[in-house]
Ligand code: ADP
């Protein structure tokens with residue numbers, strides 16, 4: 001079946017039956033090649049799972065229609081293969097500008113696709129036996145590193161942590177439902193989710209003598225994948241029953257469901273069924289419920305009904321504590337200076353901070369050398385560059401000169417009077433701290449001074465900061481001004 005209009009040629013004349021069928025043949029051959037290429041690109045398994053039921057709707061003007069039997073498959077193919085289909089079609093047929101992927105099964109040229117039965121992957125249900133030891137019925141492994149014990153608590157995350165602990169300790173009487181954890185990337189959402197699941201699987205419900213608790217924990221993406229697979233294998237009832245039989249349902253990265261209407265709908269029903277049955281839900285996302293625009297209103301409303309806990313950006317203190325904990329766990333002695341340096345420089349999130357520390361430790365182990373500040377700067381050169389706050393030496397000189405009311409030219413002059421020399425030293429110190437310039441480079445920018453002069457300035461200022469609180473405050477103030 002050819003879509004309406006495809007039997008009218010571009011010049012407007014109605015094609016004869018003969019022309020049409022030869023066009024059909026062409027199109028069918030092209031479609032065969034597009035499918036073949038896609039199959040070799042994505043591999044057989046993926047192809048069979050998602051793409052085998054595609055059929056060609058026809059060519060209408062510059063638009064090719066590809067059909068799939070269900071909305072779910074259509075959505076999946078659109079998001080995951082839409083761009084590739086477009087590109088492959090355009091390469092195959094110059095007339096094609098767009099590929100429209102829609103629901104329908106009127107196969108054109110390649111007969112009805114045979115139904116494919118695929119068993120859905122097991123749901124991440126962790127059951128706990130009578131004896132309390134974990135019997136994981138699933139391939140979804142919990143990460144043993146992500147426990148409460150390994151989670152460093154500080155001001156920015158203490159509330160989220162307390163809420164997570166509460167769920168882990170008394171899942172049958174939490175007092176709020178759902179728990180909604182949110183925060184930017186790398187701030188510990190998955191860690192906390194994992195810690196809850198881990199704790200419940202290991203110890204059961206501690207408030208009820210360790211009674212077994214069944215937990216389903218998965219990412220929203222997995223949820224969608226399993227849901228679709230269940231539809232394809234006509235086992236949605238089982239899927240629903242499995243999910244609705246758990247005590248605690250945990251979905252990570254819920255923002256993934258934005259725009260995935262059918263899966264969202266299913267999640268909403270599961271959510272309601274579980275809440276009605278008095279079961280606990282924990283959800284994480286990168287934004288608060290009210291900021292998750294794109295989720296249906298009723299879903300957002302329900303999500304916001306329980307406890308909403310925010311993981312804030314890390315503070316300097318928390319970063320130091322995390323670094324200390326991780327270094328201790330790794331059994332490597334990392335000097336305080338190095339930890340401070342890292343905590344100052346890598347402020348984006350815990351994942352990056354951790355990555356930097358791991359690299360340092362690996363390097364130290366590999367070469368059997370102690371971790372030093374110099375080595376740190378060398379090993380992490382690329383990371384530090386990316387995190388460089390892009391404060392320039394000129395800026396530092398200007399701000400410092402303004403602060404102590406001296407001329408900018410005095411930063412480079414040979415004058416040694418204390419009133420000039422001290423601010424110059426502070427500027428060198430800040431240049432060392434806030435930029436990734438080397439000592440010789442800094443020296444050059446301060447009237448071609450030697451790198452030992454810069455080194456001396458840096459240690460002199462550090463010393464003064466220790467001894468003189470007012471001076472320390474001045475330097476700290478300057479630093480903050482420059483960082484913002
Ligand atoms: P998110 O899911 O929010 O993107 P993750 O939970 O994956 O972030 O955390 C990223 C990394 O940082 C993980 O290795 C995690 O263990 C670590 N991490 C985050 N916060 C903390 C913390 N407070 N204490 C210890 N490790 C943390």
Ligand code: MG
Pocket residue numbers: 189190191252253
């Ligand atoms: Mg995560």
